[in-house]
Amino acid sequence: MSAPNPWDNYTIGNAPVNPRTGNTRPCHACTRKVSSRGKNGYSGGSRNCKRLDEHHGCTQCRRDGLACINEGHIMPPYPEPPSARKHPPKCDHCLLLNFPCEKKRPCDACFESGTECTGSTFLCWYRGVPSDSMYGYYLAHGFGPTGIWDPNAIPGWVQPLDYHLQYIQREIDLANGVPQPPQVGAHPPMSDAARALELEYRQVLQLLNTAINNKDVDGNLTAIAAQLSVDLINMIPSNQSQVARDVMFFLQQRTVEFSKSNNPFHEAVPINFRGIKGINMNTLQLWNPGPQQYNYLGPIRNVVNTPRNGPPSPGPARPTFWIPWNIGDNDIPIIPNDNQFPPNHPEFIHPEHIRRAPFMEHPCEDGESELSTIPLMGVTPLLVQPEQCQVQNFQGGICGKASQTRCEDRNHDGPGMPICAEHEQQSRSNFMQQLTGIVPLLRQYLCAECTSAGVPLWNNLTNQGWKVYYQLPAGTNKPPDLQCTSIITTAMSKKVGGWYQTTYPITGCSCGYKLFHRVICSPHRLQYLINMQVAATQMREYCKSLYGRMVCPLCRARPGIDNYQFQGQAGGEENAIKGYCCLNCHGLVFEGEGGEPVQVV
Structure with missing residues (x-):
């Protein structure tokens, strides 16, 4: 008695043509696509199952190493060389464990381990497509012939033209119990x-x-x-x-959709002072004109955190004084030195500031500046049709002058507030002195030893994601690459950090430029100045909680040169350049020549 043939009811080639459309029905594999199954289980008709003629299989099956079966007809492979294969994204399980993954869903790795197969199904098939465990399927996807764990791949493998006959013979052998080659490797066991x-x-x-x-x-x-x-x-x-x-x-x-203070459903948003001391409420009339009872309100009528008109400017890869969350007490040893220095000495450690078990949380984990929604680059756009300036006067009315500019802060969900040139200049003048007064609070200087290192200093910053503001002298060799990827700032979608071949007025970093070289409404300027003071104050408290004093942002071992009044060797008097870190935007600034202290401009 002859061996059973499971294909007695099948024919080879000549799949019929649909008399109504002139096209063939999609093959079995193309109807098993996960992400594109259409009406009656078909995935978009013959346009997604391309065949040269009724005598051959489709392009997709040959490209993926499958036997093309169409309504009971086992088709010879598509005769032309297949186009380049698109590799689908891995499922979540394989992506996370860096396992090999292919087009079946559930994939082999998840199926073998009994794990739910989740994640992308782009270009994938439901498991159970005929020939999806045959050697050609695995070779076509870059594995060895026996499965995903087989390392013996054959680069550039192309399905042979008699593959349909090989498939039939394999099925006959399986029906008659003929042993098949064992699968190489196995899914790693998991507890x-x-x-x-x-x-x-x-x-x-x-x-x-x-x-x-x-x-x-x-x-x-x-x-x-x-x-x-x-x-x-x-x-x-x-x-x-x-x-x-x-x-x-x-x-x-x-x-986050809306902040507590920036709510688009309110007519005006209260300025959030956040506990800052020293704010003279009477000066609010100067900073933010309006009726007396409203001078603490910012008329920001359409402000939200997200969505924004543009993405925020990312900070550096890590903020100043950042430490890993799981760092231990012994990793930052603190040795009291009250027997060596008086309390007013720069190196004196103040034990009352130190916090351990747990450490104080970093006040700016992602290093994002309070000014991240203000653009740094680009020309201020002008309105095609001038609009009325919306700046309030002391009587509660609006200016009403023709304005060609709006507030450029991207926190406006929609058009920003129109501001005329006169009030924009007046706003800048009003706030300039306030920013100049908090510059020392914003700056944390490097120690003399770190800034005297020259080239080794730049090399120590290589690929660390710092933002560095410094005008390199003419003829300087190409500086090292400072950029790196960062999860917390951009989810590794792009690199952060780099050289900014200039220093900006007032702050040296981009903060002063953003506040006073972009068109910004007074309520925003006021709120950001308050936020910057809070950010710098919190950063100082955080640094002291780690080290008991303010220290150099790079070595974190020695005080900054400002603690020595810029005098003597420890004060960097002999250094050609001086550096500091902005405690708002976390950028590094290097400036000053000839040993002169860096002056606020």
């Missing part, structure tokens, strides 16, 4: 604890993936998954992973 932890990490990844797919944020999902996988392999709980923490912080900052 229950590892499986539970993998689910936690996958949830973090899925939140980011959802935000990216919804176009709420930009991000490099693959690169972040690779970093998460390192913590997962090391069995670090997700709530103790710095990578997971950065992802969640990034998402929280980018998806």
